[in-house]
Amino acid sequence: MDALMILAQEGAGLTGNVGSGLAAIGYGLGAIGPGIGVGIVAGNAVQAMARQPEVAGMLRTNMFIGMALSEALALIGFVVFFLAG
Amino acid sequence: MDVILAFSCNPQEQPLCIPDSILELFELPVLFGSVNRTMVYIILAALVVVAALYFAYRKPRVVPTKFGLAVESMVDFVRNDIALGVIGPGGEKYGPYLLSLFMFILVGNFFGLTPFINFPIGSRMAIPGFLALVTYVIFVFVGFKKQGLAYLGETLWPPGVPVALRPLIGVIELVSIFIVRPFSLAVRLFANLVAGHTMLALLLGSGVYFVWTAANGDISFLKGFVVGPLWFVFGMAIFLLEILVLTLQAYIFTLLSAVYIESSLNPAH
Numbered sequence: 218m219d220a221l222m223i224l225a226q227e228g229a230g231l232t233g234n235v236g237s238g239l240a241a242i243g244y245g246l247g248a249i250g251p252g253i254g255v256g257i258v259a260g261n262a263v264q265a266m267a268r269q270p271e272v273a274g275m276l277r278t279n280m281f282i283g284m285a286l287s288e289a290l291a292l293i294g295f296v297v298f299f300l301a302g
Numbered sequence: 303m304d305v306i307l308a309f310s311c312n313p314q315e316q317p318l319c320i321p322d323s324i325l326e327l328f329e330l331p332v333l334f335g336s337v338n339r340t341m342v343y344i345i346l347a348a349l350v351v352v353a354a355l356y357f358a359y360r361k362p363r364v365v366p367t368k369f370g371l372a373v374e375s376m377v378d379f380v381r382n383d384i385a386l387g388v389i390g391p392g393g394e395k396y397g398p399y400l401l402s403l404f405m406f407i408l409v410g411n412f413f414g415l416t417p418f419i420n421f422p423i424g425s426r427m428a429i430p431g432f433l434a435l436v437t438y439v440i441f442v443f444v445g446f447k448k449q450g451l452a453y454l455g456e457t458l459w460p461p462g463v464p465v466a467l468r469p470l471i472g473v474i475e476l477v478s479i480f481i482v483r484p485f486s487l488a489v490r491l492f493a494n495l496v497a498g499h500t501m502l503a504l505l506l507g508s509g510v511y512f513v514w515t516a517a518n519g520d521i522s523f524l525k526g527f528v529v530g531p532l533w534f535v536f537g538m539a540i541f542l543l544e545i546l547v548l549t550l551q552a553y554i555f556t557l558l559s560a561v562y563i564e565s566s567l568n569p570a571h
Binding site for chain 1: 327383489493561
């Protein structure tokens with residue numbers, strides 16, 4: 218916990234506001250899950266395109282829908298970061 | 303480029319100018335009374351799009367010029383790959399909307415990389431917010447027009463959902479379709495532009511900062527003139543990445559608009 222507060226103080230930088238440092242840490246933690254999710258979606262879509270290039274167009278559309286859905290969580294985190302910071 | 307930003311405040315005190323208030327990003331541009339930078343660039347972007355389309359098609363010819371061919375391939379891409387490819391037959395109707403959306407966002411994004419402009423117009427929340435709102439109105443309107451009131455039922459309770467699960471699914475679908483969709487559409491563009499531009503400004507700015515402080519004698523000559531250019535080169539690599547990201551974001555915004563319109567036209571699949 219102490220380490221977290223030191224990190225938050227360091228992250229607050231010139232503004233000196235610990236809350237904004239904590240918000241930055243929170244956004245970083247919140248971006249882990251969506252990052253993994255987007256990676257899985259894109260990786261599997263590329264694999265599928267390599268296996269069946271003729272359906273690449275349809276796969277690309279579905280890949281972007283899946284990415285959009287999982288990315289939404291990271292975007293909500295981004296907004297909360299602005300609200301808290 | 304963003305290097306100008308590094309000189310607009312005193313580098314002895316802070317490497318980059320921190321804006322007075324971060325809320326500036328979420329403010330609506332003032333409509334009457336004062337004209338600000340954002341408004342000028344919105345109009346400039348619209349003019350660039352109109353001019354590009356006008357000059358490409360002013361004199362239709364069998365063998366198009368290089369510029370005509372470039373614009374033609376962009377129009378063809380949006381019409382065939384996005385409008386017809388995603389929405390399916392009947393998608394031509396939405397082609398003009400998607401094309402203007404795509405070109406406006408693309409030109410607006412590239413303003414962020416254009417020297418002496420340096421301002422991606424989507425980095426003010428009002429602009430992607432409004433574009434997402436237009437898409438939202440279109441896909442809800444199209445849904446009601448195509449299916450009548452059944453649109454709500456079909457969307458909130460997809461066929462085949464057990465009766466016991468319906469309230470739960472209804473709430474989830476309501477939030478995800480009517481709230482999260484337009485919201486995430488707008489915030490995705492906004493976040494990518496703000497984050498990308500800030501990163502670029504930081505990298506190029508720290509390159510300048512190192513060289514600047516070394517020239518003033520605050521840090522050793524070697525440190526300043528070796529580390530500074532390295533940061534600058536790294537910033538230039540990110541600059542190239544930004545070109546890719548900006549194009550991709552314009553494409554994703556257009557594609558997701560098309561996908562949302564399609565989901566209102568043909569439910570249940």
